Amino acid sequence: MLKIENLHASIEDKKILRGVNLELKAGEVHAIMGPNGSGKSTLASVLIGREGYTVTGSVSFQGQDLLALSPEDRAAAGVFLAFQHPVEIPGVGNMYFMRTALNSLRRQRGQEELDPMDFLALAQERMKLVEMDQSFMSRSVNEGFSGGEKKRNEILQMAILEPTFAVLDETDSGLDIDALRVVANGVNALRSEGRSMLVITHHQRLLDYIVPDQVHVMVAGQIARSGGKDLAIELEENGYAGLGQQENADRLPVGSTR
Amino acid sequence: MTAPTTTTGISDEVRDLANQEYQYGFVTDLDTDVAPRGLNEDIIRLISKKKNEPEWLLEWRLQAFRHWITMAEPTWQHVSYGPVDYQDIIYYAAPKPKKQLASMDEVDPELREMFNKLGISVAEQERLSGVAVDVIVDSVSVATTFKDKLAAIGVIFCSFSEAVQEHPELVRKYLGSVIPYKDNFFASLNAAVFTDGSFCYIPKGVRCPMELSTYFRINAADTGQFERTLIIAEDDSYVSYLEGCTAPMRDTNQMHAAVVELVALDNAQIKYSTVQNWYPGDAEGKGGVYNFVTKRGLAAGVNSKISWTQVETGSAITWKYPGVVLKGDNSVGEFYSVALTARRQQADTGSKMVHIGKNTKSTIISKAISAGHGQNTYRGLVDIRHSAKGARNFTQCDSLLIGKDCGAHTFPYVEVKNPTGQVEHEASTSKIGEEQLLYCRQRGIPEEEAVSMIVNGFCREVFKMLPMEFAVEAQKLLSVSLEGSVG
Numbered sequence: 001m002l003k004i005e006n007l008h009a010s011i012e013d014k015k016i017l018r019g020v021n022l023e024l025k026a027g028e029v030h031a032i033m034g035p036n037g038s039g040k041s042t043l044a045s046v047l048i049g050r051e052g053y054t055v056t057g058s059v060s061f062q063g064q065d066l067l068a069l070s071p072e073d074r075a076a077a078g079v080f081l082a083f084q085h086p087v088e089i090p091g092v093g094n095m096y097f098m099r100t101a102l103n104s105l106r107r108q109r110g111q112e113e114l115d116p117m118d119f120l121a122l123a124q125e126r127m128k129l130v131e132m133d134q135s136f137m138s139r140s141v142n143e144g145f146s147g148g149e150k151k152r153n154e155i156l157q158m159a160i161l162e163p164t165f166a167v168l169d170e171t172d173s174g175l176d177i178d179a180l181r182v183v184a185n186g187v188n189a190l191r192s193e194g195r196s197m198l199v200i201t202h203h204q205r206l207l208d209y210i211v212p213d214q215v216h217v218m219v220a221g222q223i224a225r226s227g228g229k230d231l232a233i234e235l236e237e238n239g240y241a242g243l244g245q246q247e248n249a250d251r252l253p254v255g256s257t258r
Numbered sequence: 259m260t261a262p263t264t265t266t267g268i269s270d271e272v273r274d275l276a277n278q279e280y281q282y283g284f285v286t287d288l289d290t291d292v293a294p295r296g297l298n299e300d301i302i303r304l305i306s307k308k309k310n311e312p313e314w315l316l317e318w319r320l321q322a323f324r325h326w327i328t329m330a331e332p333t334w335q336h337v338s339y340g341p342v343d344y345q346d347i348i349y350y351a352a353p354k355p356k357k358q359l360a361s362m363d364e365v366d367p368e369l370r371e372m373f374n375k376l377g378i379s380v381a382e383q384e385r386l387s388g389v390a391v392d393v394i395v396d397s398v399s400v401a402t403t404f405k406d407k408l409a410a411i412g413v414i415f416c417s418f419s420e421a422v423q424e425h426p427e428l429v430r431k432y433l434g435s436v437i438p439y440k441d442n443f444f445a446s447l448n449a450a451v452f453t454d455g456s457f458c459y460i461p462k463g464v465r466c467p468m469e470l471s472t473y474f475r476i477n478a479a480d481t482g483q484f485e486r487t488l489i490i491a492e493d494d495s496y497v498s499y500l501e502g503c504t505a506p507m508r509d510t511n512q513m514h515a516a517v518v519e520l521v522a523l524d525n526a527q528i529k530y531s532t533v534q535n536w537y538p539g540d541a542e543g544k545g546g547v548y549n550f551v552t553k554r555g556l557a558a559g560v561n562s563k564i565s566w567t568q569v570e571t572g573s574a575i576t577w578k579y580p581g582v583v584l585k586g587d588n589s590v591g592e593f594y595s596v597a598l599t600a601r602r603q604q605a606d607t608g609s610k611m612v613h614i615g616k617n618t619k620s621t622i623i624s625k626a627i628s629a630g631h632g633q634n635t636y637r638g639l640v641d642i643r644h645s646a647k648g649a650r651n652f653t654q655c656d657s658l659l660i661g662k663d664c665g666a667h668t669f670p671y672v673e674v675k676n677p678t679g680q681v682e683h684e685a686s687t688s689k690i691g692e693e694q695l696l697y698c699r700q701r702g703i704p705e706e707e708a709v710s711m712i713v714n715g716f717c718r719e720v721f722k723m724l725p726m727e728f729a730v731e732a733q734k735l736l737s738v739s740l741e742g743s744v745g
Contacts, residue, residue, distance in 0.1 A: 048700050051692070075702035083700075087693045091715030100711065101701035108702065140715065157701065 001026045001196050002066075002165055007057035009039075009046045016042045018221035019057070024165070027193040031207055032200045033232060034218035035240045040200045041084060043218070044169045047198075048081045049074050061165065075101075076108035080163030082154035084170045084200075088142045094153070095123065095137035098160055105161060126159040130186040148179035155186040166190075167198045172206040184209030204236035293350035299323060302450055305350050309419050309453075312426055315433075322439035322449030329443045336635040336667055337575050337604040339548065347513055349451045349484070408466075413497075414459040415470050418486050421457030428459055432490055436519040436556040436583070444515040444550040444577075448484045452517065455485035460495040460526070469725055471500040483514040491526035493559065498529040500728055512537075512547045514573075524559030524586065529567070531724050533732050536572035538739070543602025543631075546574025553580035554610070557589035557618075565592040566609070567723045569732040571739040574603060579637065581610030584618035584646070591620040594720040596732070598713075598739055599632025599664070608638035608669075613646035613679070622653040625717045628664035629740060635667040642679035650680045657687040658716050660709065660740070710737040 002024040009017040016039045024030055032040050046055055049071040059066040064077055089097065102122075103113040114122065123137060130152040142150050151171050158166055168187065172180055187210050191197070199210055207215070207229060215231040216223045219240065225231065293301055302323055306316040331342070408415050414425060421429050439449035460466055491497055501518075514536070520528050530553075539546025549572075555564035566580040576599075582591030593609035611620035626634040640651045657666035672681050690712055698708035714721070714733050721729045 048696075050696055070705075071696060071699035072702050072704050075700055081700055083697065087691060087697045089694055089697070089712060089715055091718035092711055097698075097701075097711070100707070101698075101703055104704065104707070105702040161701065 001028075001062060002198075003058075003060045005058045005060075007043075007046065007055070007059065009042055009053045009055045011053055016053075016221055017046065020218075020221070020223060022216065022223060024196040024198065026164075026196060027191075028213045029191060029197045029199060029210065030214045030216060031210075031212040031229075031232060032198060032216050032218055032223075033202065033204075033235055034224075036202075038218045039221040040218050041169055042221075044081055044084075044167045044198075044200060047074075047167055048079060072104070073108075075161075075163075076105055078164035080158055080161060080166040082151070082158060082166065082168045082171050084173065086142045086145075086150045086154055088140070088145075090140050090143050092141050093137070094139055094141050095120070097141045098123065098137075098157060101157070102160055123156075123160060126156060129159050129189050130155050131182050132156055147174035148176065148183075151175060151179070151183055152186070155183055155190075159186065159190055162195075164194060165196050165198075167200065169200045170202065171199070172201055172203060180206065181209065204232040207232045292348055295348055296345040297323075297347070297349055297451065301349050305451060305453060308350065309422065311422055314430060315422060318434065318439065319450050322446050323451075325440050326443070326446035326450055329446060331443050335577055335606040335637070336633065336669075337577065337606050339575055339604075342513060342548065344447075350453055408468075411464055411467070412461040413464060413466055414457065416457055418452070418455040418457050418488065421488070425457070425459070428490065429457070429488065432488055432519065432521055434519075436521060436554050437517055437552050442552060445517050445552040448486060448515050448517040448552070452484040452486035455487045455516070456489075457487070458489040458497065458499065460489075460491045460497045462492040463494045464492075465495065466497040469498045469500050471502070483512070483516070485516040487516070487518040488521075489519070489528060489530070490521045491523060491528050491562075493524040493526060495523075496527045496529075498725065499531070500725065501530070501532045502535075502728070502731070513550070514547055515550045516552070518551070518553040518580075520555035520564055522555065522557050522559060522562035522564050522586075522589075525561045526559060527563040527565075528555060529565045530555070530580075531728055532566075532568040532570075533724075533728060533735060534568065534570045534572050534576075535735050535739075537574075538572050538601055538603045539574040541601055541630075543574060546603070547572065548575045549573040549578065550575075551578040553578065555580075555582045555591070557582055557584045557586050557591060557615075559586040559589070560615075561588045562586045563590040563592075565594070565723070567592075567594040567720065568596070568607075569717075569720070569724070569735065570595070570597040570605060570607060571732075571735045573605075576603075576605040576607050578605075578607045579610050579639075581612065581639075582620065583612045583614065584620060584649075585614045586618075587615040588617045588619075589615055590618070592723075593620075593622045593624070594723045595624045596627070596717045596720045596736070597624070597634055597636075598627040598629070598736060599634045600629040600739055602631050604633045604635075606635040606637055608636045610639040611641065611651055613640075613642040613649035613651070615646060617648040618646055619649070620651045622651070622655075623719055624653075624655045625720055626655070626657045626666055627660065627713055627716070627736075628657065628666050629660035630664060632664045633667070634665065635669065637669045637671075639671045640673070640681055642674040642676055642681065644675045646676050646679060648678050649676065651682065653681070653683045655683075655685040656716070657685075658690055658713065659687065660690045660713075706740070707737075710740055713740060 004020055004022040007017050007020040020043060034040050046053055055067060061077060066074060099119045106113055132152055142153060145153060171183060175183060199212060212229055215227055215229055217225040293304055299320060302319050306319060437445050439446055458470060489499060520530060522528050536547035536549060557564050564582045570576050580593060584591050591611050597605045597607050599605045608624060609622045622638055624636045626636055628634040636655045638653060642649045653670060655668050659666055666687055668685055670683055674681060694712050695708050699705060713736055721732055724732060
């Protein structure tokens with residue numbers, strides 16, 4: 001589904017990604033862990049087409065050259081990012097925003113748009129997944145939302161927009177254990193054979209709830225190690241110390257699910 | 259407030275002289291549809307005669323003209339434009355269909371097509387929305403609808419010219435009572451040469467059951483527009499008035515200097531909404547409308563309330579400060595504004611709130627959006643006089659910048675002469691967030707649509723003050739006006 005090859009990204013002269021290789025198959029959930037500044041969020045940004053990076057390498061998504069597409073075209077292709085810091089859009093109703101987004105995607109995919117009533121029915125059903133009540137929908141996008149509410153709102157959007165590939169950028173950060181459970185349940189409910197996910201996190205804790213097929217460790221802009229879900233537990237015990245020296249990523253199993 | 263102007267015994271000699279000049283002047287042809295370019299007393303006499311006006315009104319116009327020629331065009335506003343040649347403007351133009359019209363069916367098909375282009379089939383408006391539309395095409399009213407229904411409850415809603423003929427006592431009493439002819443350069447000019455406009459009178463205790471709406475339209479090339487609107491709300495009455503404008507493409511600048519006067523008596527309420535979409539000029543700023551408007555309401559009575567809501571998306575230059583003089587105790591003044599400047603547009607706009615009565619209260623919410631090379635200035639005056647015990651004002655000015663070549667400026671003036679006055683001012687300036695745009699685009703919303711969505715959200719506080727169908731139109735206007743301003 002997604003194949004990242006030798007991906008480099010820099011801002012001005014600062015190299016952040018230094019040759020990332022990664023492959024996700026349909027239905028797989030991979031976790032990316034790693035210390036601060038290792039390039040995890042940059043990877044997410046580059047995948048959705050944030051401006052400001054100089055990017056080389058290739059990202060193939062369902063046979064398409066993802067890097068050649070605009071952010072909205074990537075969304076239409078089925079790419080979704082649950083933002084680490086969802087932005088507030090004052091005065092724009094949450095419901096209206098999501099309906100506009102869904103209908104934009106449907107339009108670009110040649111599907112019929114949903115009218116407000118049909119959308120409301122869909123939204124109400126999906127809101128149950130993340131235990132949100134309707135009052136969220138009449139508020140402005142993320143405005144005055146608590147950290148946990150913002151994260152739930154991201155997962156709700158994922159549930160409504162139904163991407164084929166979702167990146168969850170530190171969706172667990174700032175969540176208490178109850179909110180974490182709600183968000184994780186929402187994510188798990190959205191796991192399906194046709195949908196892949198890349199879960200970026202600092203904490204093994206999230207992976208107790210969202211059990212990944214593979215865990216990758218990113219250090220200094222490269223995937224330094226890959227393994228099964230036990231790797232997360234090992235990291236939790238030993239930390240990232242020592243991984244930094246293993247710069248020779250080539251000898252490590254990379255995207256090893258061929 | 260000044261006393262209504264009265265005829266000041268113009269001498270027979272002067273009148274004879276005037277008539278003589280008129281007789282031999284180049285403007286004697288009463289059947290002419292278009293006056294020659296330029297402005298002098300003859301032109302004013304022509305206009306007045308064309309409109310069959312009473313002597314006192316001609317005299318008032320002449321006084322205004324004689325004052326105007328002593329004045330200089332203001333230069334303090336934060337806009338720049340080439341010199342306006344006031345002698346190169348046509349001050350009177352009548353539209354082709356001259357006979358009185360009984361129904362919209364009699365309207366010139368060309369005019370009707372124009373309405374269709376505007377998306378406002380007048381007949382449809384009349385039938386579907388219950389809006390009485392007083393259509394002004396080039397200075398003269400060609401059709402007035404719903405008049406009979408309104409007349410049944412005593413509401414007068416007609417063209418200004420008609421009001422002069424049918425209700426001269428009301429016009430004479432209130433004309434210039436809020437904005438005297440000496441008020442400012444453009445108001446003086448308007449007083450001298452105004453050709454038509456709207457008149458609205460709501461009698462005591464009447465709540466006007468429908469929104470009164472006038473669509474203004476400029477259609478003859480190089481015709482200066484000088485409308486004059488007067489709205490009077492008697493004790494315990496209510497009226498909501500809508501004004502909407504568009505103009506076709508033009509090569510030379512069109513000058514527009516309207517005057518709107520509102521009078522609200524005891525417990526009366528006037529809500530005045532404007533959507534202004536005149537031609538803003540091309541990408542280089544050529545050809546747009548110059549919009550120099552004086553709008554003021556007099557909250558004369560106790561507990562009276564006047565609200566201005568404006569959405570300004572058009573014109574090359576906007577110079578406009580709708581204000582309220584809060585004379586009655588406990589009276590309320592409100593100003594809600596969205597001003598958008600894109601391309602090379604310049605706007606210097608804001609509000610004046612003059613607190614005279616006790617416990618008077620005013621609110622100013624201004625949303626300025628700048629894109630392209632647009633320059634947007636908020637200029638406001640909150641003036642709390644000695645007598646205004648317990649007066650309060652809240653002002654909020656927010657500016658949104660799109661792109662790097664535009665500008666936003668804020669000049670809030672505050673004068674408080676009563677120690678019990680409370681004035682609050684909040685201001686913010688923000689760039690349309692890259693982060694907001696990326697968020698929208700990541701969700702699949704194309705960039706232009708995202709900008710329009712973010713901008714409309716920014717303006718929501720103002721839009722929600724507009725009548726429903728106007729709010730929808732305003733949102734569309736913003737989106738259209740912003741086209742091409744990103745990317």
